[in-house]
Amino acid sequence: MATLARLTGGISPHAVIEAWSDWALHLARAPGRQLELAEHAATSAARLWRFNLEVMSGMSPAPPFTPQKYDTRWSHEGWAQPPFSLMQQAFLASHDWWDAATADLRGLRGDTSARTGFMVRQALDWVSPSNSALLNPEILEATRRTAGHNLTRGARNFADDMSRALTQEARPIPPEFALGEHLACTPGEVVFRNDIMELIQYRPQTGTVHPEPVLIVPAWIMKYYILDLSPHNSLINWLVGQGHTVFCISWINPGAEMADLSLEDYRLRGIMAALDAVGAIVPDTKIHANGYCLGGTLLAIAAAVMARDGDDRLASVTLMAAQVDFMEAGELLLFLDESQVALLDDMMWAQGYLDRPQMAFAFAAIRAEDLIHTRNVRRYLLGLRDMPSDITVWNGDTTRMPARMHSQYLRGLFLENRLTAGRFAVEGRVIALKDIRAPMFVVATEADHIAPWRSVYKTKLFTDADLRFVLTRGGHNGGILSEPGHAGRHYRIGHRRTGSRYMDPDTWLADHPPQDGSWWPAYGRWLAEHSGPRAAPPAMGAPDAGYPLIEPAPGRNIHQR
Structure with a gap:
């Protein structure tokens, strides 16, 4: 069980399967919701089709879908130009539909809709066009401007990060x-x-x-x-x-x-x-x-x-x-139920503590758009290095938590x-x-x-x-x-x-x-x-x-x- 916990980052496969099963079975017996989702998809498709026609006609229509305020993946001006604007809008439309599909449904357990929505957002974000060197206008521009040197620098950054992750070597604090x-x-x-x-x-x-x-x-x-x-x-x-x-x-x-x-x-x-x-x-x-x-x-x-x-x-x-x-402890509760706490207990039993990188992943996943994907694009595809600041140096200076104490506050405070x-x-x-x-x-x-x-x-x-x-x-x-x-x-x-x-x-x-x-x-x-x-x-x-x-x-x- 401890090995399984390491492989899954402390996420219980049982909890994942249970959430999706609960959602699917309740949606299957809700024909009204199914019709609403079909109508939602048709409306979104019509809005996308109209947007595409207007863009291809040389017009500058307002985009029908907008990203969240904290989502900085689309800040480059190239995303406002075709064909990139069309790919962005198609991706955001998919996000919008799945938000509706995983919204609260009568009969669901209280956390099921939040968990399924969180998991589908994570999956969609991994296949976002902003993560692709061939589909992101900012990466294409940087590749053209630097004759591909951004990709070689990114490969070095990736190799450095992977070697540190495999050896568990902490990044040194800059002298300044x-x-x-x-x-x-x-x-x-x-x-x-x-x-x-x-x-x-x-x-x-x-x-x-x-x-x-x-x-x-x-x-x-x-x-x-x-x-x-x-x-x-x-x-x-x-x-x-x-x-x-x-x-x-x-x-x-x-x-x-x-x-x-x-x-x-x-x-x-x-x-x-x-x-x-x-x-x-x-x-x-x-x-x-x-x-x-x-x-x-x-x-x-x-x-x-x-x-x-x-x-x-x-x-x-x-x-x-x-x-x-x-x-109401926020999205951290998405990671906590009896199954997941038990799995974390097994992992900590094996290693004696919960390591900070294991916690950092949970915190980063809550804002994966910015804390994971945007950073990966900058480091590995744009070839940029992180500019250190006092708070980023502190954030990288990781700590651990004793197994018994961590289990007690997770179970006694967060869970119960x-x-x-x-x-x-x-x-x-x-x-x-x-x-x-x-x-x-x-x-x-x-x-x-x-x-x-x-x-x-x-x-x-x-x-x-x-x-x-x-x-x-x-x-x-x-x-x-x-x-x-x-x-x-x-x-x-x-x-x-x-x-x-x-x-x-x-x-x-x-x-x-x-x-x-x-x-x-x-x-x-x-x-x-x-x-x-x-x-x-x-x-x-x-x-x-x-x-x-x-x-x-x-x-x-x-x-x-």
Whole structure:
């Protein structure tokens, strides 16, 4: 089973066959839908025929089918000219018909239409004319202009990528993006280290600071320096510059020997150990906790446990692109059911962890048009090399996840949604998010396909604390990296006071107009409102309490590959 999982990329053949069988049998007993699809096909054919006639007559008609906004495969001007425009429109018409064919049908299981639609889109995208060197006008133009050198360069790129994939050799980080020098370079010190994480304390940049420190909990699915990229777009550097004492967890990149690490290990030896260290270094004050992505989910769990047990060390809780309810967790749910989780369990049993390339494929498949096919065309047919940037370097700096922990959160959170169903137990007792009394700041991003904003919004449904909700422009990473001065940014912000009635997400969206600029200053003002008057910065580390300065930031975990 583990070998099968490797061959299929963790996709269960049983789940695929079951979805298609469910769809086909229900469509076979729905003559009304069959007639609708036949009519849809006839109408589309007529629209295509008319478009073709007008184009061949020298007219410039509006195309009857348009690609999605994020689909950049058709941006070259050659696609507007025949015969390429005819091939593009025929392909988009096929896409349109299959979207209708796999739409929800009475009697289907809830996820069948979404899964079949996803699978047929994947199949169609592989045979798109944009992927062909003979049918893509941009490739033909480049081949003519370079006398075919684009194809030879593309062949070298393909050979390089294949050799790295076969040998599992990581691509080196370019010198101009060296970690600790150009990325993850906010000055600080590692003040605590155990078997699963390092805790970094950042040096003050202002003469006075707010007394309450900020603890950042990144996701273990990524390296922490997504929040400390280049100095200009580093959230950590910005917070330090605003007069906050900032600490950040840097998770280990586990190997097979750490296969038995559990979600509870990450809570206890990660978040709780970090809180103990921060409390010893900056004593007699509460702590602002900030969690990103799955780090935010784990922080919400830890905060609920602390509230249940009377631990009031948290001054506030910030969740960035983090979900607590997974019923509407977006297209990632297309990869999850009991069959697929069992297959992943088998694969992780064999290798001890889930490797980042295996996860990266699932994330890329959701936006295959851009993240797979467009990139392949650029590298292998246009012969272009990827131009590195801070975020692409971080994205390629892969991590792994321990088998036991990954299985626990896939099954307990994504598949069974225990946290908001009242069935998530910690230390033998069920926890409730409504126990959290610390004020909350929740950030979602408009184009997030990993943590859709309406899913993140449901935090308001399961908590009672004073809460600010922010919806910002961008995706899962880009929306969070929204530094002041970033062009084209906007955000919406609302305040839910303790005891207020629930407002559904669509009503909230209509009632909160966008504001131009970055959401970071609004967050800084909110932190300041929940902090005491500024005073002299605390010392770095606390050697007498067992937290000496171990080594300069960014530490050693960040370099593990």
